[in-house]
Amino acid sequence: MKFDTPATTNPIDRLKVIGQPHDRIDGPLKTTGTAHYAYERHDAVPNHVYGYIVPATIAKGRVVNIDTATARRAPGVLAIVTAKEAGPLTKGQYNTAKLLGGPEVQHYHQALAVVVAETFEEARAAAGLVRVDYARSPGAFDLAAAKGRAVKPEDGQPDTAVGDFAGAFASAPVTLDAMYTTPDQSHAMMEPHATIAAWEGDKLTLWTANQMIHWGKGDVAKTLGLPPDNVRLVSPYIGGGFGGKLFVRADAILAALGAKAAGRPVAVALPRPVMFNNTTHRPATIQRIRIGATPDGKITAIGHESWSGDLPGGGPETAVQQTRLLYAGANRMTATRLATLDLPEGNAMRAPGEASGLMALEIAMDEMAEKLKLDPVDFRVRNDTQEDPEKPGRRFSQRNFVQCMRKGAEQFGWSKRSATPGKMRDGAWLVGMGVASAFRNNLVMKSGARVRLGTDGRATVETDMTDIGTGSYTIIAQTAAEMLGLPLSQVSVVLGDSSFPVSSGSGGQWGGNSSTAGVYAACVKLREAIAGALGMDAASAVFDDGKVSAGGRSVPIAEAAKSGEIVAEDSMEYGDLEKTFQQSTFGAHFVEVAVHAATGEIRVRRMLAVCAAGRILNPKSARSQVIGAMTMGVGAALMEDLYVDKRLGFFVNHDLAGYEVPVHADIPHQEVIFLDEADPVSSPMKAKGVGELGLCGVAAAIANAVYNATGVRVRDYPVTLDKLLDRLPTV
Amino acid sequence: MDITDQLNISRRGFLKLTAVSATVAATPPLVARAAVPDVARAPVTQQVAMEVNGKPATLSLDTRTTLLDALREHMHLTGTKKGCDHGQCGACTVLVDGRRINSCLTLAVMHEGSKVTTIEGLGTPDALHPLQAAFIKHDGYQCGYCTPGQICSAVGVLDEIRRDVPSHVTADIGAKATFSTAELRERMSGNICRCGAYSNIVEAITEVQEGRA
Numbered sequence: 001m002k003f004d005t006p007a008t009t010n011p012i013d014r015l016k017v018i019g020q021p022h023d024r025i026d027g028p029l030k031t032t033g034t035a036h037y038a039y040e041r042h043d044a045v046p047n048h049v050y051g052y053i054v055p056a057t058i059a060k061g062r063v064v065n066i067d068t069a070t071a072r073r074a075p076g077v078l079a080i081v082t083a084k085e086a087g088p089l090t091k092g093q094y095n096t097a098k099l100l101g102g103p104e105v106q107h108y109h110q111a112l113a114v115v116v117a118e119t120f121e122e123a124r125a126a127a128g129l130v131r132v133d134y135a136r137s138p139g140a141f142d143l144a145a146a147k148g149r150a151v152k153p154e155d156g157q158p159d160t161a162v163g164d165f166a167g168a169f170a171s172a173p174v175t176l177d178a179m180y181t182t183p184d185q186s187h188a189m190m191e192p193h194a195t196i197a198a199w200e201g202d203k204l205t206l207w208t209a210n211q212m213i214h215w216g217k218g219d220v221a222k223t224l225g226l227p228p229d230n231v232r233l234v235s236p237y238i239g240g241g242f243g244g245k246l247f248v249r250a251d252a253i254l255a256a257l258g259a260k261a262a263g264r265p266v267a268v269a270l271p272r273p274v275m276f277n278n279t280t281h282r283p284a285t286i287q288r289i290r291i292g293a294t295p296d297g298k299i300t301a302i303g304h305e306s307w308s309g310d311l312p313g314g315g316p317e318t319a320v321q322q323t324r325l326l327y328a329g330a331n332r333m334t335a336t337r338l339a340t341l342d343l344p345e346g347n348a349m350r351a352p353g354e355a356s357g358l359m360a361l362e363i364a365m366d367e368m369a370e371k372l373k374l375d376p377v378d379f380r381v382r383n384d385t386q387e388d389p390e391k392p393g394r395r396f397s398q399r400n401f402v403q404c405m406r407k408g409a410e411q412f413g414w415s416k417r418s419a420t421p422g423k424m425r426d427g428a429w430l431v432g433m434g435v436a437s438a439f440r441n442n443l444v445m446k447s448g449a450r451v452r453l454g455t456d457g458r459a460t461v462e463t464d465m466t467d468i469g470t471g472s473y474t475i476i477a478q479t480a481a482e483m484l485g486l487p488l489s490q491v492s493v494v495l496g497d498s499s500f501p502v503s504s505g506s507g508g509q510w511g512g513n514s515s516t517a518g519v520y521a522a523c524v525k526l527r528e529a530i531a532g533a534l535g536m537d538a539a540s541a542v543f544d545d546g547k548v549s550a551g552g553r554s555v556p557i558a559e560a561a562k563s564g565e566i567v568a569e570d571s572m573e574y575g576d577l578e579k580t581f582q583q584s585t586f587g588a589h590f591v592e593v594a595v596h597a598a599t600g601e602i603r604v605r606r607m608l609a610v611c612a613a614g615r616i617l618n619p620k621s622a623r624s625q626v627i628g629a630m631t632m633g634v635g636a637a638l639m640e641d642l643y644v645d646k647r648l649g650f651f652v653n654h655d656l657a658g659y660e661v662p663v664h665a666d667i668p669h670q671e672v673i674f675l676d677e678a679d680p681v682s683s684p685m686k687a688k689g690v691g692e693l694g695l696c697g698v699a700a701a702i703a704n705a706v707y708n709a710t711g712v713r714v715r716d717y718p719v720t721l722d723k724l725l726d727r728l729p730t731v
Numbered sequence: 732m733d734i735t736d737q738l739n740i741s742r743r744g745f746l747k748l749t750a751v752s753a754t755v756a757a758t759p760p761l762v763a764r765a766a767v768p769d770v771a772r773a774p775v776t777q778q779v780a781m782e783v784n785g786k787p788a789t790l791s792l793d794t795r796t797t798l799l800d801a802l803r804e805h806m807h808l809t810g811t812k813k814g815c816d817h818g819q820c821g822a823c824t825v826l827v828d829g830r831r832i833n834s835c836l837t838l839a840v841m842h843e844g845s846k847v848t849t850i851e852g853l854g855t856p857d858a859l860h861p862l863q864a865a866f867i868k869h870d871g872y873q874c875g876y877c878t879p880g881q882i883c884s885a886v887g888v889l890d891e892i893r894r895d896v897p898s899h900v901t902a903d904i905g906a907k908a909t910f911s912t913a914e915l916r917e918r919m920s921g922n923i924c925r926c927g928a929y930s931n932i933v934e935a936i937t938e939v940q941e942g943r944a
Contacts, residue, residue: 027867028859030875031882033810033850040809075773120804121795122774190814190822190876190925239812239876240925272815469874469926624870624928631927656819656923663920667929669912 001521003444004575006680011543012520013678017481017488018685021620025493026237026473035237038209039194039269044234045207048196048265049078051258052123053250054113054130055274056105059649060139060342063103063112063132071115071129076122079261080130082113086257092219094247096314096345099223100254105134106311107344108650109277114254116262139342140309141649143284147307150337153316160324160334162390168301168331172292175301176368180289180360181716182319184642184651185282185635187349188661191239192272193279197255198265205232208252211241212505213464217498219248224256235496241468242632243348246507249279276344276654281642283308283317283346285356289364292331297374297382299329304361306334309341317346319357322439322696325584326361328385342649348507350632351692354440355699359636359717362436362700366707375419376435376704377409377588388582397581397681400612401437404588407673408435408610412590421711422729429594430729431605432709436697438587438609442679442688443510444578447518448501448571451480451526455565457546457558459484460492461522465503465515467495469628470691471621472506472515478618479516479685483523484530484557485543501569509585509689512617517572517683526568533560572683581681585613585693589630589701595709597731600721602706604634608671609698614679614688626694627670633698635662641718781845783808784852794840798832799823801839802849810850810879814923821922824880824887825849831887833921850879853886861942862886865935873926881922885936888918889943910940 012018029035036043056063068080083089083102091098101110113130117123140146152158169175195208204226210216213233221228238245251268258266270278285308292301304323308316320334349355369379384402388394409415417433418424424431449463461480467473477491484491494500501522504514531538536550547554560566577583592606609626616622639660642651653659672694678686699717707713712727780789783806790805799816802808802825811834814822818836825834826848854860862882865871872878892914897904900917908914915933924932 023867024870026875027872028856028863030872030878031850031863031866032854032856032859033808033879034856035875036809037812037876039813040803042807042809119774119793119796120800121793125772125795188925190820190874190923191812192814238874239814240874242925269813272817272819469872471873620870621873624873624926624931627930628873628927631929632925655817656815657817661923661925662927662929663923664916664929664933665920667916667927669933670930 001524001570002573002575003517003683004577007684007686010684011483012685014482018478018617019615022474022478022488022618024471024474024621025477026467037191037237037239038196038207038235039267041196041207045196045198045265048267049116049118049262050120050123051114051116051254051266051268052127053111053254053268053270053274054115054127055109055278056101056112058105058134058136059108059141061105061134061136063105064135065133066113067131071126074122074126074129076117076119077115077126078118078264079116079258080113081257081261085261090222090225092223092248094215094219096311099248099250107277107342109274111250111254111278114258114268116258116266139649140340141343141644142646143286143307143309143339143341146309146339146341147286150307150339153336153338155315156318156336158336160390163331165301165303165331165333169290169292169303172300173295174371175290175292176364176371177290178364178367178715180287180363182285182356182359183717184284184644185349185640186276186642186659187242187244188656188659189240189242189244192269192275193245193249193251194269195252195255196265196267197259199259203230204256205234206252206256207234209238209245210235211238211245211466211468211507213466213496213498214502214505216248220252220256223248223253233498235466238466238468241506242350243352243507244279246348273655276642276651276659280345280347282349282352282356283310285317285319287319287360289360291364291368293368293372297372297379299327299383301331302327302329303333307337307339308346309339310346311342312340314346317356318353321353322357323361324390325388325582326437326439327383328389332389343644351440351695354696358436358439358697359699362697363703363715366704377405377414380437381405394582397583398677398679399586400675400677401586403675404586404610404612408588408590408608411673412608414590417708421708426594428597430597430709431592431594432705432707434591434701434703434705434708436589436701436704438589438693438697440509440585440689440693440696442583442585442682443508444574444683445504445510445514446571446573447504447514448569449503449519449522450501450567450569451519451522453526453530453557453561453566455561457556458490458492459486460494461519462494462500463503463515463518464498464500465495465511466506468506470506470511470625471618472511474621475512475516475617476519479519480523483520483527483543485545485547486557501571509692513683513685513687513689516617516685516687520684521570521572522568525570526566529566529568530557530560533566577681583682583688585688585690587611587693589697591701591705593702593705593709595706595724597728600724600728602638602719602721604666604702605668607668609694610673610675611690611693612675612677613690613693614677614682615686616674617685617687619674622674622690623672625691626672629691629694630670630698631662631667633695634666634702636717637699637702637719639718777840779840779843781842781847783847784849792839794838796839797835798837798839798842799834802834808849808851812876812879814877821884822877822880824883824922826883826887829890831884850883853882861939862936865939869931869935871928871932871935873928877922877924881924881932884919884922888915889940891918912937
């Protein structure tokens with residue numbers, strides 16, 4: 001099915017099941033420990049053995065020698081695979097660095113070998129007996145030092161320009177020109193990257209934790225030199241991803257190689273302290289923002305430049321993205337530059353681009369509002385635009401950004417905020433409020449599904465879509481239930497198997513809308529087949545309450561399948577509506593913080609997000625997406641910082657004790673409001689993404705609240721108390 | 732077990748280790764060599780009997796096996812999760828003799844005679860524990876990987892408050908311990924949820940506590 005004209009009325013609009021705050025259908029399994037994640041498939045793979053990674057302990061250079069002799073003699077050891085034993089491997093399409101290094105070492109903790117043994121303890125002990133001799137090469141590990149050598153990235157649009165930015169900025173009555181930095185961050189999802197691999201002849205099955213099954217299947221095949229049809233990925237439950245599991249990682253390749261060498265199925269999980277340097281991370285940025293405005297607060301010039309680094313062949317953090325679309329202004333420029341760094345591979349983490357870009361831009365907007373003596377909400381509202389600022393006449397499909405700001409301000413009690421920083425006290429605490437805009441584009445991806453109507457009248461949906469905590473199981477079931485007129489309890493959903501139709505996968509906040517649109521397409525086809533089987537006109541047949549009705553007849557849906565299961569499969573593909581319209585999601589984040597007047601300790605007291613993101617398919621799970629993103633935003637604002645050893649080239653704090661993420665004590669009760677929207681330009685679901693929107697802007701809202709509390713402006717994340725202490729108001 | 736022999740091996744291993752370390756120091760700066768002991772010791776196994784979810788279990792285990800891996804890899808009770816294996820995330824929280832512990836930080840052989848309760852022992856999909864039901868109702872989870880640990884930890888927390896165990900945020904440790912969201916957030920802070928379901932988890936646990944009160 002092709003979606004190339006805006007949606008009209010369809011069965012989804014009934015909103016009997018979809019759009020309702022149903023509990024997750026996978027809840028009873030997840031809360032009882034009976035949902036089996038990748039490393040836990042004793043049911044599917046009895047008697048597997050264990051592989052343990054040997055990671056590189058230099059950042060760049062060469063392996064001179066790997067001595068595995070002692071390890072091979074260790075008790076229980078079945079096989080050891082290094083690059084030498086593995087033979088030629090091809091780098092995956094989506095990988096920047098090789099997943100099995102040697103002799104060349106491209107980054108710290110790059111995998112150099114897998115040791116396979118009968119037990120986990122034996123594999124781990126033997127891995128410690130592998131002796132590696134290196135020749136270390138000098139590398140570049142410091143973004144600030146490499147910034148001057150940064151170049152235009154090959155892909156994307158490194159430079160954009162509209163009007164005369166330089167002239168308009170020079171002549172603007174009120175201007176801001178400031179530098180901001182964001183640190184390297186880690187996904188740090190709770191489930192480590194893990195895979196169990198089993199070979200049957202030359203066919204390989206991987207029970208693995210992966211967000212994008214089809215990409216993963218392709219890259220496993222490419223890496224190992226197999227025909228894609230010989231590779232099957234199974235990933236029904238995934239313990240978080242946030243972009244860290246978009247791509248095939250070392251666990252999958254090491255398990256496959258280890259299983260081949262040992263002649264047994266092998267389970268490999270990346271040890272937590274190896275994950276931070278072995279896998280991908282959100283790259284650090286240095287950003288320069290210039291804004292020029294008239295005294296009444298109309299932006300006349302806006303410029304955003306960003307520098308980030310990556311391994312050779314890698315890409316930039318596209319931190320300027322939102323600045324091309326978020327605010328009006330006739331004269332604009334952006335520039336993206338990429339430095340070569342020999343740190344671990346930088347890649348997508350939740351809301352890549354916007355998350356980092358808004359951390360800077362939304363502080364800049366706060367600073368500019370202060371210069372203009374305008375309320376920060378009012379300043380943003382004054383610079384709303386209903387069309388693409390780079391392409392006048394190209395409208396947003398829907399843009400209720402101003403409503404988000406106004407609704408949020410009213411709900412949050414924004415009018416109680418003191419415009420002068422450092423004026424609100426609560427005992428020993430300085431209290432402040434901050435606001436920031438949320439913005440993230442809505443992407444649509446081709447997505448397919450197969451839907452079966454069983455002889456018992458139950459529907460089963462099969463798609464290689466994944467649920468990484470996003471609620472895919474539930475919204476897919478709700479979609480099928482709505483389309484077929486069945487109660488939710490009559491629908492089963494099976495996900496994450498590469499033998500199912502190819503879906504959008506989970507990434508870029510496209511999964512919810514795209515995967516359900518694919519299920520919609522398959523259900524349209526199934527409805528036609530059901531109507532045909534019942535001798536009814538498909539176009540006029542109504543599916544409701546377990547029955548199909550047309551031409552005065554009404555029969556139970558199960559009747560259609562009484563002589564055998566009916567199966568339909570289809571995909572939703574997209575035309576060029578995304579060219580005609582700019583599709584984006586919008587929001588406003590409001591935060592109240594308290595900063596201890598003596599110690600500088602920062603506490604987040606209240607958080608509110610107002611989101612305009614099309615139809616909300618399940619308000620309960622969508623709200624969870626947003627509060628989870630707000631929580632990650634607290635981490636970005638106040639604590640998350642992969643600390644770079646600039647001499648040896650690695651992230652020092654590579655575990656969950658050193659890389660601090662928010663815990664219960666850091667997070668207050670959180671409020672989320674969704675505007676009542678349905679965007680017919682996005683898909684027949686009229687939904688858009690929300691899982692990344694919730695993160696965009698949060699950190700800046702917190703930084704702005706800290707400024708409002710203390711009068712101390714921090715432009716280098718994270719905002720930690722050491723950056724406040726010497727500038728706090730006198731106690 | 733011959734402790735003297737073990738110590739001798741350790742000393743030999745240590746001497747070899749220091750010899751390798753000395754080599755590292757003496758080599759040119761661009762050559763790094765990892766220091767590893769040239770020892771491959773046979774595993775020591777030991778039998779341990781415990782009660783898991785009300786049922787007796789006797790296992791013969793490598794003494795290096797953690798309680799977590801005994802549950803997951805030997806008893807196939809994979810509801811208890813391995814998030815970090817270092818006591819940093821709380822995903823492996825179980826109840827041992829009624830108290831919550833990180834099962835990754837304790838060896839299985841240390842638990843002769845222990846009564847262990849895992850998430851599977853609290854309830855099943857068809858017969859949910861009140862906390863499991865409350866987590867579903869309040870959407871107190873997303874990916875689900877930290878969830879068993881959160882729920883086991885919550886069972887422990889409610890019991891600690893009942894047993895009058897003070898916490899870091901208890902203002903008066905002489906007074907009776909009371910339930911509050913501040914107490915709950917403090918006591919639950921050893922259980923990381925990267926999906927960020929904290930706000931909902933607190934509401935789920937609070938509802939169960941209030942139902943009890």
